[in-house]
Amino acid sequence: MATRVIPPRILRNLRYNTATRPLNAAHPPLSAPSVAPPYLLDKPDPTHQKPPSPAAADADSILNFDNVEKLFSHVATSKLLRSSAVLHATAVDPVVDFGMWLMKSKVMEVNLLKQPVLSAVRHTFYEHFCxxxxxxxxxxxxxALNQAGLRGMLVYGVEDANDNDACDRNHNGFLHTVDVSRSLPPSSVSFVIVKITAICPMRLLERVSDLLRWQQKDPSFNLPWKRDTLPLFSxxxxxxxxxxRPEPLSPEEEHEFELAIQRMQELCQKCVQNNIPLMVDAEHTSVQPAIDYFTYSSAILYNRDNNPIVFGTIQTYLKDAKERLLLATKAAEERGIPMGFKLVRGAxxxxxxxLATSLGFASPIHDNIQATHKCFNDCSxxxxxxxxxxxxxVVLATHNVESGKLAAAKAYELGMGKVNHKLEFAxxxxxxxxxxxxxxxxxxxVSKYMPFGPVETVMPYLLRRAEENRGILAASGFDRQLMRKELNRRLTAAVF
Structure with a gap:
């Protein structure tokens, strides 16, 4: 991995809220203090176990958002203009509602109307997010991203395969993605992303998840096809x-499942050969047990010598996220398996x-955003x-500035305040x-999650970004404010 010299910008006088209960007593949480302002305090906390170093005491902040000229120095004015416009549009609910209605409507079944709509999407939202x-x-x-100092996660934008032919096509696409990654500048691709729903039929993932859940309810329930794995449930x-009680897999289903396992193993082997980590995305809780099974059984086989090739994803908006993370990491540690995890809030x-409401159960997601923030920060x-x-x-995938500041400060406190292969933001x-x-x-x-594929193929991704992340998109006001400030600065410089 390439190593860069780190500028000595360290967050000054940071203290953590030690009253907040951490994941375990040995590890203080990444929680903001209960006093304001949340990150920069007038005086350091003398009771903190690791007081700021002399270098930290001379710095204003790790993350500098004040110098917009430097912040956006690698972004062309045309891209800034488009980004500002697109982010503004996606923060307006009526615009998002109309766009989702249009893309799901029968208008898209009329070729004469479909093509102009897809063209409009391609030159706006698609070019911005893909x-x-x-x-x-x-x-x-x-x-281009690498020239700006960032890396890319290559994401072949397919999901929800319905049969083995589609899975085979998708699998070949993932293998090709690894080949393309190898042809790019060293370390410019941080991960190749795989969605298990693209290489194993959805109905089979649902069946396997049902069987795994039932075994959790009844440990005597035998699953003859089950391989060695880490804990899947808390x-x-x-x-x-x-x-x-679900019916066992039929011989045909077992064969089909074995084909999916073989696809995953071939992809893992190719990533090992090319030393490119493979990130498994999290998805719906209805199929997440099977996805975790693919991830953990593969990690046991391919993660070696402090070099995790297979990474799993934990969605911290789920109430059981902390417990599952603790169980998986403890089991991996006991077996000497280096694990890689990506933390996200959820989508x-x-x-x-x-779904939970329709079945008469409480939502599996935290009751409020504050609980989700706390879970993400604690897990980080x-x-x-x-x-x-x-x-x-670990990959800390967050759009939340406060979580970014806390994690960056924690990394410096732990002596991880420089580029290394163990920590990535995304x-x-x-x-x-x-x-x-x-x-x-x-x-x-820092990596950017970069899905690719024809507009129609990645449409489910675009719709999910709009439908499931309204809060994130609306919160993009911080980005838009800084972009406008930089655009005004450039305009002023050009005129005067």
Whole structure:
């Protein structure tokens, strides 16, 4: 991995709220103090176990958002204008509602109307949130990103396969993505992303998840096809999806499942050969047990020598996220398996709540955003402590500036305040540009999640970004404010 010199910008006088209960007593949480302002305090906390270093005492902040000229120095004016306009549009509910209605309506079944709509989407939202229509074009986007000091997560934008033919096609696309990643500048691609729903039919993932949930309810329930794995559930994990004892997999289903396992193993082997980490995305709780099964059984086989190749994803808006993370990391540690995790808040809130309500159960998602923030920050703190003292790696995928500041400060406190392969920050392509560049300027590795594929193929991704992340998109006002400030500065400089 390439190493860069880190500018000595360290957050001054930071203290953590030690009264907040951490994941375990040895690891203080990443929680904001209960006093204002939340990050920069007038005096350091003398009771803190690790007081700021002399270098920290001379710095104003790790993340600098004041110098917009430096923040957006790698962004062309035309891109700033488009980004500002697109983010503004996606923060307006009527615009989002109309767009989702249009894309799901029968208008898209009329070719004469469909093509102009897709063209409009391509030149606005698609170009903003996606990296290109194929892997080669996405590679060019990553080259440009790399020149700006960022890295890319290559995401072949397919999901929800219905049969083995579709799974085989998708699998070949993922293998090709690894080949393209290898052809790009070293370390410019941080991860290749795979969605298990693209290489295993959805109905089979639902069946396997039902069987795994039932075994959690009844440990005597035998699953002859089950391979070695890490814990998939905690005591608080939702099991309401499986309401009755499921039938065992038929011989045909077992064969089909074995084909999906073989696809995953071939992809893992190719990533090992090319030393490119493979990130498994999280999805709906109805199929997440099967997805975790794919992830953990593969990690046991391929994660070796403090070099996690297979990374799992924890959605911290789920109430059981902390417990499942603790159980998985403890089991991996006991077996000497270096684990990699990506932390996200989550992207299926509306559908999860609707499903739980329809079945007569409480939502599996935290009751409020504050609880989700706390869960993300606590899990971040726990994993940073883990990888600072031992094996493993973590990707903190957040658009929340406060979480970014807290995690950056924690990393410096732990002596991880420079680019290394153990810690990566990440944001969606087209989102939270200011946070991405601020973290990069502070010396951290930062990646952008870059889906690619034809417009129609990645449409489910675009619709989900709009439907499930309204809060994030609305919160993009911080980015838009900084973009407008930089645009005004450039306009003033050009005129005067």
């Amino acid at each position: 990296a290109g229509e194929d892997a080669v074009t996405a590679g060019e986007s990553i080259r 005591e608080s994990s939702p099991l309401y999806h499986t309401r009755k 299926y809130m509306s559908s999860e709540r609707s 703190s726990f994993l940073l402590e883990k990888i600072a003292d031992g094996p493993g790696a 944001q969606l392509h087209g989102m939270s540009e200011a946070l991405s560049f601020a973290l990069s300027n502070a010396g951290f590795q």
